[in-house]
Amino acid sequence: MTAATTITPTAPAAARIGALGKRFGERTVLDGIDLEIGAGEIVALVGRSGSGKSTLLRIIGGLDSAGAGEVFVDGRPTIVFQEPRLIPWQPVVRNVALGRPAPRNRRTDEHAARAVLAEVGLAARADAWPLTLSGGEAQRAALARALVTEPTLLLLDEPFGALDALTRLTMHTLLLGLHAERSFGVLLVTHDVLEAITLADRVLVLDDGRIAADVPIDLPRPRTAAAPEVSEYATRLLTLLGVSH
Numbered sequence: 460m461t462a463a464t465t466i467t468p469t470a471p472a473a474a475r476i477g478a479l480g481k482r483f484g485e486r487t488v489l490d491g492i493d494l495e496i497g498a499g500e501i502v503a504l505v506g507r508s509g510s511g512k513s514t515l516l517r518i519i520g521g522l523d524s525a526g527a528g529e530v531f532v533d534g535r536p537t538i539v540f541q542e543p544r545l546i547p548w549q550p551v552v553r554n555v556a557l558g559r560p561a562p563r564n565r566r567t568d569e570h571a572a573r574a575v576l577a578e579v580g581l582a583a584r585a586d587a588w589p590l591t592l593s594g595g596e597a598q599r600a601a602l603a604r605a606l607v608t609e610p611t612l613l614l615l616d617e618p619f620g621a622l623d624a625l626t627r628l629t630m631h632t633l634l635l636g637l638h639a640e641r642s643f644g645v646l647l648v649t650h651d652v653l654e655a656i657t658l659a660d661r662v663l664v665l666d667d668g669r670i671a672a673d674v675p676i677d678l679p680r681p682r683t684a685a686a687p688e689v690s691e692y693a694t695r696l697l698t699l700l701g702v703s704h
């Protein structure tokens with residue numbers, strides 16, 4: 460007689476990655492990555508330059524293939540890069556409309572694009588040319604183009620890295636507001652540990668192709684970089700990153 464199989468209910472996940480590996484030629488970049496991002500969870504990923512963060516994001520986003528292992532995304536992943544990557548000869552609203560998953564007609568698509576531009580606070584610049592936008596505005600447009608796809612998982616590759624400090628803080632507030640409204644999962648790559656700690660539910664450290672640490676951030680929100688508890692987490696993460704402090 461066989462025992463009945465116990466089905467363990469698992470929490471809904473935006474993504475599940477198992478034993479993921481990736482090599483470029485002789486170089487192993489990712490080596491047995493296991494990672495689950497809960498539905499609506501914000502996970503930050505930090506690691507030295509060249510540790511494979513962008514490669515991992517690209518594989519989860521379907522822009523690159525895994526060498527080994529499994530990637531499961533429940534729904535739609537969308538990537539936002541450090542550079543806004545807007546098409547210069549199309550106005551902002553067209554750039555965003557082009558992100559629509561199933562484009563219908565110009566009017567419907569632009570209507571949807573304008574609604575999302577309003578969500579990111581860029582309604583007034585909808586008809587502007589990309590090259591006339593400030594860095595922060597261009598990243599808002601890139602975020603709008605990502606949101607119009609109705610992502611279940613937003614993959615952010617150092618999206619605020621090129622912005623000045625004040626604009627970056629404004630973008631943090633915007634991201635958290637959008638997340639509260641839409642509750643997509645987030646995987647945020649950043650080289651800024653304070654950004655990781657103030658935004659994320661959990662911070663992962665990528666080192667030598669593996670997840671070397673998984674640090675839940677147990678702090679109430681909103682968080683400010685100046686809080687002593689944030690500095691304690693920062694010290695811990697910098698130590699894990701091998702940066703003496």
Ligand SMILES: Nc1ncnc2c1ncn2[C@@H]1O[C@H](COP(=O)(O)OP(=O)(O)O)[C@@H](O)[C@H]1O
Nearest residue numbers: 483484488506507508509510511512513514515
């Ligand atoms: N298409 C590629 N071909 C060959 N090597 C690559 C390619 N993409 C990335 N790499 C290498 O893989 C490693 C990880 O790169 P990347 O994922 O961009 O790191 P990170 O984003 O953490 O800085 C680096 O050594 C990089 O040179």
Ligand SMILES: [Mg+2]
Nearest residue numbers: 512513514616
């Ligand atoms: Mg990178």
